[in-house]
Amino acid sequence: MPVWQSLYDELKGSGFMVVSVAQEARGCEHARPFIEQAKAGYWTLIDAEHRVSALYGMVNVPQAVWINEAGHIVRPAETAGSTDHFRRMDRKTRTHTPEALVARKAAQDAYLNAVRAWVREGANALDEASVTSRQPRISEEMAQAQAHFRLAHWLRGAGRDAEAARHFAEASRLYPESWSFWRQAADLEQIGGAVSEKYWARVDALGDRPYYPPPDVPGFKPA
Amino acid sequence: MTTVISESGSFEVHTGHGLWMSASECERVTGWTAKPQGMCKADECVPLPAGSTRDGQVDVAAFWRWRSAPVLSSDAGDAWVLGESAQTRNQILLGETAPDFTLPDVAGTPRTLSSLRGNKVVLVTWASW
Numbered sequence: 001m002p003v004w005q006s007l008y009d010e011l012k013g014s015g016f017m018v019v020s021v022a023q024e025a026r027g028c029e030h031a032r033p034f035i036e037q038a039k040a041g042y043w044t045l046i047d048a049e050h051r052v053s054a055l056y057g058m059v060n061v062p063q064a065v066w067i068n069e070a071g072h073i074v075r076p077a078e079t080a081g082s083t084d085h086f087r088r089m090d091r092k093t094r095t096h097t098p099e100a101l102v103a104r105k106a107a108q109d110a111y112l113n114a115v116r117a118w119v120r121e122g123a124n125a126l127d128e129a130s131v132t133s134r135q136p137r138i139s140e141e142m143a144q145a146q147a148h149f150r151l152a153h154w155l156r157g158a159g160r161d162a163e164a165a166r167h168f169a170e171a172s173r174l175y176p177e178s179w180s181f182w183r184q185a186a187d188l189e190q191i192g193g194a195v196s197e198k199y200w201a202r203v204d205a206l207g208d209r210p211y212y213p214p215p216d217v218p219g220f221k222p223a
Numbered sequence: 224m225t226t227v228i229s230e231s232g233s234f235e236v237h238t239g240h241g242l243w244m245s246a247s248e249c250e251r252v253t254g255w256t257a258k259p260q261g262m263c264k265a266d267e268c269v270p271l272p273a274g275s276t277r278d279g280q281v282d283v284a285a286f287w288r289w290r291s292a293p294v295l296s297s298d299a300g301d302a303w304v305l306g307e308s309a310q311t312r313n314q315i316l317l318g319e320t321a322p323d324f325t326l327p328d329v330a331g332t333p334r335t336l337s338s339l340r341g342n343k344v345v346l347v348t349w350a351s352w
Contacts, residue, residue, distance in 0.1 A: 004347065017342045019334075021326065023350045028329060034351055035329050043334050045326040052348060055315070055322040064347040071320035071340050080347050119343050138312040140291075147293035147306030150228055154302050163298055180350070187352035194352035 003081075007112055008042045015069065016119045018042035023050045023061055025153055025184050049153050053180055054146045057136030060179040060212065066118065066125065074118075074125035076135045079212040081111030084223040087203060087211060100223070107220055114217035124217055145175035156188065165189070179211075226302040227252050227283075242284035242296075242303055249281045253305060257281055321346075 008018045020042060022031040028046045035044045052058065056065050056077045064080035067073055085100045096104070117123035126134070152167035168185035175181060182202070186193035193199075203211055214222035225238040234252045238244045246257035255262040261270035262281075272289045275282040283305070287294040293306030307315075315322045325335040336346070 004345075015342045017339050017344045019336065019339070019344055019346045021346065021348050023348050024352075026351075028327070028331070031351060032329055034349075043328060045328050045334055047326050047348075051324060051326070052346070054312070055324060056346070057316060058348055061348045061350045064345050065321065067321045067336075067339075067344040067346060069341050069343060071337060073321050080345075115345055132317060135316055138309045138316065140309045143306055143309040143312055144293045147295050147304045150306070151295045151297065151302065151304045154226065154228060154233075154304075155297060158297075158302070160297070167295075180348075183352050184350070 002038055003108065003112060004042065005038055005040055007115060008040075011116065011119045012041070014119050019045065021045045021047045021052045023047055023053055023180050023184065025050070025156070025188060049150050050146075050180055050184070053178070054149075057138055057142075058180070059136075059177050066115075068125065072128075073131055073135075076131055078134075078215040081108040081215070081220075082212045083107045083214070084211050088223070091200065103221065103223065107214075107222070110219040110221070111215060111217055113219065114215075117218075141174040142178075145171040145173075145178070145181065148174065149181055152185075225300075227305060228303065229253055229305045230307050239280065241282060241300075242294075243277075243280050243282050246279055246281055249283055249286075253283065255286070262286055 004018050004020060008016070020040065022045065024031045024046060025048050027048050031046055038044070058077045062080040062082060063077045065073055065077050066075035083104050085096060085104045088100065089096045114124045118125055148167040148171040152164045152171065155164035155167065165185070168181070168188070172178070172182045172185060183194035183199065186196060186199065210222065214220055224235045225242070227234045227236050227242070229252050231254065236244055236248050236252060250256050255264045257276065258268065261268050269290065271281070272285055275285040284294050284303070287305050290308060292308040292311070293304065295304045296302065321336065323335065323337045325333050328334050336344070
């Protein structure tokens with residue numbers, strides 16, 4: 001989030017806004033320390049039910065959508081500059097090689113430069129046909145999964161954790177592409193659950209497929 | 224009272240067996256109005272399935288299933304989710320403007336995406352987990 005603050009400070013006079021949305025079923029109090037640390041001047045919203053992910057077909061964090069002055073989507077949901085370098089880090093010490101750190105930073109900078117060029121010169125906005133063809137398609141299973149997730153969230157708030165867990169699990173079964181559903185449920189089960197052995201096994205099972213599909217912006221080099 | 228969670232929020236509703244409720248409650252929760260030709264919203268009218276209205280009451284669960292939209296309830300039947308169908312979600316996502324929403328900021332102030340019209344907006348998700 002600090003990267004968004006500096007970009008926002010740089011561009012806020014140019015009719016630019018960042019809307020940062022926490023996909024956070026534990027709610028505001030859980031997200032607050034992270035937000036206060038970022039000293040954000042832009043909007044930092046709390047979305048306990050992951051409604052933004054549902055509306056825009058997002059499956060992971062961080063993902064971003066670009067919306068122009070007229071309210072039209074000019075880039076559908078895509079990875080907001082993250083890379084798969086983390087898959088090759090030392091999992092015991094959680095450290096990266098110096099080369100990986102440099103490459104990761106370069107990729108993030110490329111993404112932020114793409115935003116900058118859009119705000120200043122209108123670059124990198126896709127035409128309507130490309131936006132339509134790149135939009136995720138919501139399947140019946142995904143729509144059903146979202147309903148299970150919302151019910152699970154309500155049940156958890158009512159203290160019915162066992163019944164909630166059943167609906168979180170059903171959401172992930174119906175919509176296995178959603179890392180957000182799976183990781184959120186794992187985190188609710190136990191703090192740290194989202195980065196557990198089970199998580200790494202799931203990441204490894206991707207094989208050659210990306211965890212963060214690279215955004216198609218100039219100069220972005222995936223891991 | 225029964226909690227009904229729809230796209231427009233969470234509502235406390237007087238219901239009969241299942242998800243039978245008055246036509247006015249149905250309109251408040253779902254935005255669909257009961258008319259002689261069926262259930263209507265904006266320009267669209269959908270005929271109701273047989274047996275799903277009686278004495279000014281509507282079986283909203285039956286109506287929702289009829290629309291092929293997700294309907295779920297808690298084991299105790301005291302909470303229901305009326306989800307949007309995949310078809311509706313895709314229509315919203317592929318519509319003229321970005322899907323709108325209102326969410327609280329960290330101070331609890333509701334913020335609505337469409338109020339930022341006139342700006343370029345990067346909408347970005349994150350999480351602590």
